[in-house]
Amino acid sequence: MSGYSVTEPSKRQKWIAGVLVITYALVTLMPLLWVIATGFKSPADSIAYPPKVVFHPSLEGYVNLFTTQTRITPDMKATLTPPQTWYERIVRNKGMMIAGPSRYGQRFLNSIIIGFGSTFFSVFLGTLAAYAFSRFRVPIKDDLLFFILSTRMMPPVAVAIPIFLMYRQLGLSDTHLGMILLYTAVNLSLSVWLLKGFIDEIPQEYEEAALIDGYTRFQAFYKVVLPQAATGIASTAIFCLIFAWNEYAFAVLLTSGTAQTAPPFIPTIIGVGGQDWPAVAAGATIFLLPVMIFTIMLRKHLLRGITFGAVRK
């Protein structure tokens, strides 16, 4: 495909377009940059007014995020050994000492398990279902597909109360399995519909050739269809992960300890004398990383996938 305009834009037009794009990018990136910057501010700088654009970077927010601390009382002071590490020094400087690790690491791990786990199941089940809908004569196919889509016609939180009660009965509240099942169920309609579109675009002739070449239907699916659906699978996986990763409402409602994910945990980080904004910002910054890395890893597929398989060579 070679789609270019007949007249090459002039230098001036390119310049104006460049300025517009950069301005727009800065506006949309502002909140993100603000969060990242706040993570490196001291608590005082973070709430300064007018806001400080130039500040002394500090890792205090990150240290506070990962540790729990207690105030050093005068009689404790005598028994204390001098601080050994850079983070102990930061804490000591404000008259505190490290009591132990915070629960952020564990909440973060929960997010990873639940986010990636549900993404895996959504894409795995979605691919199989989409293949079946795309290739086989399924009874009442159109009704089934409509039913699957209809599960997304209202916000998932609308069914929060029944799910809350159901989960309490089944013992799924505050478990990893429960959250994985829930996010998989919510994502499945998206993944079935997206992947069906991608698989529809793959000509059947490839599978027929594989059947003739001596392979079974499943082997043809595995060896011929899957590699060609990689683009669709990658972009579907990103959409599923982003939903599961950022989900807040169900996480607040259904998890409190063992299986609590990072989104409901981050706002609960309380510092000394008020909200510890640098620690919250640090938590949010680290929370962004996995999705960013995942997206960058799959971006080659995503760029092609975002056209939803409309363009084929």
Add this chain to the structure above:
Amino acid sequence: MAEVTLKNIFKSFGSQVALSDVSMTVPDSSFVVLLGPTGAGKTTTLRLVSGLDKPDSGTILFDGVDIVAQSPAQRNVAMVFQQYSLYPHLSVRENLAFPLKSPILRTPAEEITRKVEAVAETLQISRKLDNKATELSGGEMQRVSIGRALVRSPRVYLMDEPLSSLDAKLRSDLRIELKRIQASLGATMLYVTHDQTEAMTMATHVGVLDLGKLVQFGTPREIYEDPVSIYAASRLGAPKINILPADLFPGAPAGAASIGLRPEHIRTGKGREAQVIRVEYLGDQTRLHLKLDNQNLVTLAEAHTRIQPGSCLKIAPQSPLYFGPDGERIKS
């Protein structure tokens, strides 16, 4: 290799009848060409023999054994698709090796290398072996697709217009090569084409299909010299057979509506006078386009004829074929 028998095959797609009561026997080691226009049922026949589609009724036998219930893999057939269908995520080498690596063959690695390279040599694609399948020209893709069938030794080769997208030179090379391979392997081949040269040069038998019915099955010579209908007669021969009203020349049997004259079956020098409209010089032969009582016809003259457009020529039929009003042959 196997003998393939189709018995009373019916196949419809929705309300569209694709094949209607087709029976034929493809003898072991024969090269059978199916001829007919688009929609005649040629590709459907191949798909039924391959196992990709199941007949609505009727049986298909390989060496006398009913295989209708078997999967394509169990039937052990190789097929060249009209749309190439190369695996786009694999290289040419991997495409050619794909059938050899299948669970039913499980060919050892060194044998795969040997067979793939031999086939690539035959099809003149050795230099492209490590290209991605999508980086080939149409003709190269077509050759890889033929190669993917030839690396195997299946019971039957099925080919759906395999030479259609090649240039003329390569097509005539591969025509000879395919025929040579088929003859040396003693392979049973079922081959679909529009191209009558392919049918004439390669086939041991030709099946003429029309609207899902097998109208004639025989050697190319039988079809050419002894066609059962105008339709069958028109499938073979270039220039095409001249179909003219039966009363244009004397001697038509009772009930004949048309007379069929192959270009070489028009004798010049006596008979009725026709006007020369156009002279086509082709090097090895010259074609004359004639007009007789407002009927156009084509005949052949020797290569260096001095006949000019506008001149007149006396013509008479020689061993004509007569057809009834329904297009069926009337044997005199």
